[in-house]
Amino acid sequence: MAPNPLAPAWLALPSDANALAPGLWPATTRRTALGELEIGGVAVSALVAEFGTPLYVIDEADARSRAETLRHVFETEFARIGAEVHVYYAGKSFLSIEIVQWMLDAGLNIDVCTTGELAVALAAGAEPSRLGYHGNNKSLAEIDEAARVRIGSIVIDSEIEIARVAAAAARHGVTLNVRLRVNSGVHASTHEFLATSHEDQKFGVVLDDAARLVALIRAEPSLRFIGLHCHIGSQIFGADGFAESASRLLRVHAALLEGGPVPELNLGGGFGIAYTSVDTPTPIGELAVALADIVAAECAQLDIPVPVIAFEPGRVIIGPAGATLYEVGTTKPVDVSGNTRLYVSVDGGMSDNIRPALYGADYTVRLANRVSAADPVLVRLAGKHCESGDIVVNADYLPGDVTPGDLVAIPATGAYCWSLANNYNYLGRPPVVAVLGGNARTLVRGETIADLLARDAGPRMTRTSTLDSVSTSSTSELGAVMTGSGPTSPTSPTSDNDEGTIR
Known part of the structure; x- marks a missing residue:
């Protein structure tokens, strides 16, 4: 199989589009026996079920180790010169x-x-x-x-x-x-x-x-x-x-x-x-x-x-201690002079990682919820914002059967992603979770629609949405609301107030 001519010269056609390149991923990242990614001993499906997507994940052990190692190395080398x-x-x-x-x-x-x-x-x-x-x-x-x-x-x-x-x-x-x-x-x-x-x-x-x-x-x-x-x-x-x-x-x-x-x-x-x-x-x-x-x-x-x-x-x-999880929403093959690039759109974008738009930064992407034997295809991972420049990964290869509902992961997003995050198109900034020893906990909670509306000083005419208390970045929570299931559904209030009542 030949590389796609649309791929940049530096991007090699992988022999295995599921493989995790060494040095890119948080230190505890691995694939389970079922092919799912696991970080800090926590499977990505479990993380998404609890926190939704997009989701920033920080490998606590890796971050602590990198900090301690850097300090020790510099102290040792400069002690050598007094x-x-x-x-x-x-x-x-x-x-x-x-x-x-x-x-x-x-x-x-x-x-x-x-x-x-x-x-x-x-x-x-x-x-x-x-x-x-x-x-x-x-x-x-x-x-x-x-x-x-x-x-x-x-x-x-x-x-x-x-x-x-x-x-x-x-x-x-x-x-x-x-x-x-x-x-x-x-x-x-x-x-x-x-x-x-x-x-x-x-x-x-x-x-x-x-x-x-x-x-x-x-x-x-x-x-x-x-x-x-x-x-x-x-x-x-x-x-x-x-x-x-x-x-x-x-x-x-x-x-x-x-x-x-x-x-x-x-x-x-x-x-x-x-x-x-x-x-x-x-x-x-x-x-x-x-x-x-x-x-x-x-x-x-x-x-x-x-x-x-x-x-x-x-x-x-x-930076290397972090990764971001997204859910695939749509895929779209686009013909460019007889060659095909597959656009894979996810539920985040330049609101949670603006570096590609700011600096032309390149990233890597891998399927996170499974592995696949399908031939690799050239993809461009696109965000959901109303900008043609809303690209998360400009060029990489994924298995050709990538499909809506798949989870994908971007490594090396611990730095300058959450800190540069924004509310473009009124998306809430995603949560940040730490993983360690098989457990996950919130470092920074995700923003809800209610959080975004709370800053708007305009008069409230009506309350028309069940989504006010739902994270704007959480596909799983929104899906539960829209299907009328789960703890956030209209028929299963989580408290005795009526903030989420449709009127």
């Missing part, structure tokens, strides 16, 4: 109360960017001293709240923020640790929107301005300058970009030492992961060795002490 390491989990990748607790348990600090993320971290029991605060446009209220709780550190992203942060710190009688975000000029090998250290973009200041701005920071009695911060981008493979950025930063770091202490250097995050079988991310161990070596060599050449080194990984920890 340096201490602080690892911050990048909360923007995915944040919930339990996720914060997992990261704290693993010995990581937490990086937040808004008052909302700060509130989640504090609700999880994080000590403010273990939090770092980012953002290119932190409001006065956000800065004030960070100072009020005595945040561990805050990143100065522009000159105007120096006076703002200093005033908030003085108002609350604290001395705040601050970093200055700079752009090293290193362009990460990634999508333009993910590259964050070239000069013409919204984050940070150019390196040439660092000395002047650090002098302004040092002149503020309520601020303590602790070091430079740089983030060169996201989804980066290889260590070369990080090494070059570190080299440039350390030269400025050395010059700043002449004016006072600079105890730390924050090299950011952005370590890449595999989304498809052809992705070859650099193993974390190799990155740690390479970065420790370059820091040691540069400090020796500059004849300066090795500072405390900080990192801010997110995707590499939580």
Whole structure:
């Protein structure tokens, strides 16, 4: 059987369209004897029966292990060169109360960017001293709240923020640790929107301005300058970009030492992961060795002490630990110049994974509820939204008998899927569940239609739907309502109120 000419050049025709490519899936993912996917010891059919689809699934053991391993590897390699390491989990990748607790348990600090993320971290029991605060446009209220709780550190992203942060710190009688975000000029090998250290973009200041701005920071009695911060981008493979950025930063770091202490250097995050079988991310161990070596060599050449080194990984920890489940609604073969692409539409899309639309991100898809001996066919996994660009998986092969009602799974969706989720077409954001040792529990509940309507300030004329209390993302629950069966049906009220009564 020949590959479909419509397939991208990188996509190989699989010998088995049921096989799970190593390195893409949460660590506990396997197929049962019946061919069904199981994550964390829980079959996907059981997950869907309880929580519906779309559904984000996080392998708790995998996420915890990745966090602990990364911290240990970096601490070990930098101890080899006589340096201490602080690892911050990048909360923007995915944040919930339990996720914060997992990261704290693993010995990581937490990086937040808004008052909302700060509130989640504090609700999880994080000590403010273990939090770092980012953002290119932190409001006065956000800065004030960070100072009020005595945040561990805050990143100065522009000159105007120096006076703002200093005033908030003085108002609350604290001395705040601050970093200055700079752009090293290193362009990460990634999508333009993910590259964050070239000069013409919204984050940070150019390196040439660092000395002047650090002098302004040092002149503020309520601020303590602790070091430079740089983030060169996201989804980066290889260590070369990080090494070059570190080299440039350390030269400025050395010059700043002449004016006072600079105890730390924050090299950011952005370590890449595999989304498809052809992705070859650099193993974390190799990155740690390479970065420790370059820091040691540069400090020796500059004849300066090795500072405390900080990192801010997110995707590499939580991304591979997650998968998303969907139910197939329709299939549609489309002829393109004599070749056929099968469009497989699912009950989610750009509201729960907008990365393909934003960045042209590629993903992998597999049948989740069964295996099949049917020949593989080229598919495009489409969402249900009113956008032609609502594509979840641009190109992959599935067994040719994929059919409505099948479950499909997308690996590597733990990062930047729920956190970027939206309510386009008035779909509720799906629930997030953790699986561990054969059990599943909710991390973040899915939104219901009632949740969406609760934010609408318009006057209510009538109540016309039984669906107000049903998750807008739950096919199984909606099916029960529409067929008049199950606990959510009109004839089986779940409470003594009449919120779901048809009128």
